[in-house]
Amino acid sequence: MIPITIFEGKKVAVFGLGGSGLVTLEALTAGGAEVFAYDDKEASRDKAALIEGVKICDLQMADWSDFAALVLAPGVPLTHPEPHWSVKKAEAAGVEVIGDIELFCRQRRASGIDAPFIAITGTNGKSTTTALISHLLSVEGLDVQMGGNIGTPILALDPIAPDRIYVIEVSSYQIDLAPSIDPSIGVLLNISADHLDRHGDLLNYARIKSRMVTAAELSVVALDDRLCANVASNLRLKGHPVVTVSGFGNERAMVSAPDGVLQSMEGDFLFNLDQARALRGTHNAQNAAAAVAVARQLDLPPSVLVAGLKSFGGLEHRMEEVGAADGLLFINDSKATNADATSRALASFPKVHWILGGLPKAGGITSLVDYFDRIEHAYLIGKASEEFAATLSKHGVAFSFCGHMDVALERAVAASKESVAKGNKAEQVILLSPACASFDQFPNFTTRGDVFRDAVHHYLETGHVSVDAAHVADQDTVSDTLVSEGH
Structure with missing residues (x-):
């Protein structure tokens, strides 16, 4: 851990107590700051309360004139669509709003x-x-x-x-x-x-x-x-x-x-x-x-x-080779949370069985039209299914409504095996590259990729597709997590 001593003896407010927020609390207290922390989630506040020297404080009721700074988690809106209430209170009191990267930069100089x-x-x-x-x-x-x-x-x-x-x-x-x-x-x-x-x-x-x-x-x-x-x-x-x-x-x-x-x-x-x-x-x-x-x-x-x-072994969830067998190659590109990222995956293979969908972003997949001739079949999951189906149908791309990952993977495997059985010698690439955020069905893109990887490994070991339902959220529920994807 990097102790942050630049606020020694001063009061600092911290809002957003996820992974980086908890570490920020430890770094500030280790450096001698008096830290007042809050999060909208009770579970996050409970975790922060276990850190010695941290005071859990409802910052909506606090005297902001006492604070030297507000350290904000990056997932909390700073300016758009509107500043978070903690930002508004800090600005009204003339308190600077910074993040953990800024703390590192100042500590490095100091x-x-x-x-x-x-x-x-x-x-x-x-x-x-x-x-x-x-x-x-x-x-x-x-x-x-x-x-x-x-x-x-x-x-x-x-x-x-x-x-x-x-x-x-x-x-x-x-x-x-x-x-x-x-x-x-x-x-x-x-x-x-x-x-x-x-x-x-x-x-x-x-x-x-x-x-x-x-x-x-x-x-x-x-x-x-x-x-x-x-x-x-x-x-x-x-x-x-x-x-x-x-x-x-x-x-x-x-x-x-x-x-x-x-x-x-x-x-x-x-x-x-x-x-x-x-x-x-x-x-x-x-x-x-x-x-x-x-x-x-x-x-x-x-x-x-x-x-x-x-x-170099590559990065998890970004063009990650999960496994291969019997002419099938499985690629986990769950980190592709927008169309531009997915374009890079589609450009890497001559033909793919494409698993896509999730919580859609502005523009959808219209920018990927130049790669549609590489799609053997598209397997749609999540909230974006109807929107993406309209785009694919307009350009003559074959697709299936699958709803969830297990159905999509099962159908992609079946189609790929059928192609191999017909004598197609080209490698059958089954690509998860969603072009969407994950929050409609998964907590984050990491979990989405883990579910895909685990299902592929299960298939390679048993010959059957299976998804651990414990990692999959209700399709109609969008997570309120502050975790951000991409950016």
Whole structure:
């Protein structure tokens, strides 16, 4: 844990007591702050009450003039669709509103320890890139601390030390709560419309994302979409150090050429991504190019990069190979919570049996039309079924209403086995890539992916599809969890 001493002797309010919130309480109390915590959920308040030194306090009734800061969980609305009541109270009292990433940044500066801080953001691919950077640095034998939006809260990592490298995935929600974020290297992968309900519009969302790399000592920016290309151009005009990368081929710095070969302008590093099965697809070419660009800034030799790229096992729930047998390949892409993320999965295979659906987002799957000729059959689950069926029907894509995961997987397996039996030698890819949030049927995308993985393993072991109903919510009930997906 990283003790936060910058509020020693001061009163701090904390709202949102999920995983990162509880760690924040421990970090603040360890640093000598007087902490007042609250959450709308009684169970969360009960957990927080077990932490020594924490006072559970109904912040709606508190005297906000006493607080030095409000530390807000990233899942709680800061500005849109309207500020949470705790934010309104803080602003009315002139109390700053920050998050755990901001606490880390301030503590890092206050400590006087120049520990490398690599921050990765983007609408899609940031988890894979974060994990890949961490893996490459670990292969070199460096002390790497990986956390943030990828899973482990940033303040749960080991204390700040000179030779300790922090590789942190940062969401737009977290950047919004980190006004002084200042990474050693800031990575911006891509920007597409997502979570606009939390940021108002695409331009504001892009502004939040770009602020992180603008404040970085060195920026690594992908050029594969217009908004990111504009960010890179503006950085250059200001004389800011920037390395550009691409998943499609570009003349600058580190690129991935159309044939999947990572190369640099200087020609001193070449690697064919066909050798890295966990990095298939153009989207992973962009992720790999960005990760290699960061690793090169830290002087990792080509031999280490080659070894690391080959040995990278991929990320759970993102193009994860769950298993294969008898001509069937099962891919868990549950982390694809929007259409843009799903497009990357569909682009990676010539033909797929596609399991999709959940809690739909703005735009649905209309942007995926260019990939519809790759769909052998679509298996619809969750609340988005009717909307997605209309889109698929309009474009002549065969689909089935399945309702739940077990029915979808069972039908996909049956259709795939039938195709193999008819002599089709092409690998039958069964792809879970929902293009939706999970909250209509599952607590989060992680549980959704776990259910799929477990069902596939059960099938591979027994020949029968089965889903653990304990992990599946009532289809008509949307979770009120504050966990956010994507961003």
